[in-house]
Amino acid sequence: MISLCSRLLVLTSCLFLFGFDNHRQQTLTSSLSQSSNEFPCSQWTIPSYKSERIASPLVIDGKLNEAAWQNATKSTAFSDLIKGTPAHLDTRAAVLWDDQYLYVAYWIEEPNVEATLKERDAPIYQNNDVELFIAGKDGYYEFEINGYNTIYEVLFFWRDAYQRGGYSKMPEFNEKDPLAKTFNGVGYKTHPRGLRVGFWSWDFPGLKHAVDIQGTINNNKDLDRGWTVELALPWSGMKILAKGDGRSLPPKPGDVWKMDFSRFNTYKDKSPGSVDSGGWVWSPHGAWDSHIPECFTNVIF
Ligand SMILES: [Ca+2]
Numbered sequence: 001m002i003s004l005c006s007r008l009l010v011l012t013s014c015l016f017l018f019g020f021d022n023h024r025q026q027t028l029t030s031s032l033s034q035s036s037n038e039f040p041c042s043q044w045t046i047p048s049y050k051s052e053r054i055a056s057p058l059v060i061d062g063k064l065n066e067a068a069w070q071n072a073t074k075s076t077a078f079s080d081l082i083k084g085t086p087a088h089l090d091t092r093a094a095v096l097w098d099d100q101y102l103y104v105a106y107w108i109e110e111p112n113v114e115a116t117l118k119e120r121d122a123p124i125y126q127n128n129d130v131e132l133f134i135a136g137k138d139g140y141y142e143f144e145i146n147g148y149n150t151i152y153e154v155l156f157f158w159r160d161a162y163q164r165g166g167y168s169k170m171p172e173f174n175e176k177d178p179l180a181k182t183f184n185g186v187g188y189k190t191h192p193r194g195l196r197v198g199f200w201s202w203d204f205p206g207l208k209h210a211v212d213i214q215g216t217i218n219n220n221k222d223l224d225r226g227w228t229v230e231l232a233l234p235w236s237g238m239k240i241l242a243k244g245d246g247r248s249l250p251p252k253p254g255d256v257w258k259m260d261f262s263r264f265n266t267y268k269d270k271s272p273g274s275v276d277s278g279g280w281v282w283s284p285h286g287a288w289d290s291h292i293p294e295c296f297t298n299v300i301f
């Protein structure tokens with residue numbers, strides 16, 4: 001640990017002394033990320049965000065007109081999932097909380113709001129969507145939503161924790177369930193923890209979700225401003241995520257949770273030389289894969 005820390009210090013000072021020349025930073029970053037951790041993202045560029053605690057509950061209607069949202073610190077504009085380059089449409093997220101709920105909002109600039117899928121747990125990632133991942137120690141939750149307010153949810157356990165953590169003995173997490181599947185990521189198949197077991201039948205208890213469209217959906221004769229998403233996730237529904245490390249629900253001030261905020265869309269920048277992957281995130285992963293909790297934004301309560 002000490003040698004890693006001193007390496008980090010030396011490398012950070014190098015970056016400071018030589019300036020943040022992009023090429024140099026990428027070279028140093030990739031050599032560090034390969035040698036000190038096995039993840040494709042750079043550990044020191046992962047954003048940290050302080051989530052404010054609010055005094056009165058929000059109305060979950062998709063409209064982000066509450067003073068709490070208007071005063072909330074927003075994320076930086078989402079950038080490319082793989083390269084971290086700026087996206088050509090603006091996407092922001094914010095996180096608030098109180099004793100009952102974690103609240104998440106998205107502001108999505110989109111000139112033509114479109115959606116097709118209306119069935120719960122349909123492959124929402126095939127539409128234009130925004131996504132939220134919340135990591136626990138033994139697994140993580142995946143949530144996706146489209147402009148129709150249709151959602152997709154999966155709970156994943158790392159294979160290394162599934163039995164050890166006692167999840168395999170819980171009736172709702174029987175891997176023989178037809179909606180349970182072994183999963184090895186999307187574009188990053190060499191995660192050091194290996195396989196996960198995913199439960200597509202899982203529904204987040206008490207989740208509230210809403211969408212508001214600033215324009216018209218599936219009518220491309222006009223120009224839309226975009227859409228907003230408002231979520232309330234009760235802490236009481238996170239017991240399974242908190243089980244691995246016994247973390248406090250609601251969190252204690254100062255607790256840090258790893259969460260990922262992303263947008264997948266058909267509005268790729270197709271101009272020559274563009275590296276736009278069509279996946280845009282708060283915290284870039286360096287790979288075409290959301291399923292890397294080590295690369296998630298640090299949300300501090
Ligand atoms: Ca609202």
Ligand SMILES: [Ca+2]
Nearest residue numbers: 153200201202
């Ligand atoms: Ca589900």
Ligand SMILES: [Ca+2]
Nearest residue numbers: 216219220224
């Ligand atoms: Ca429209």
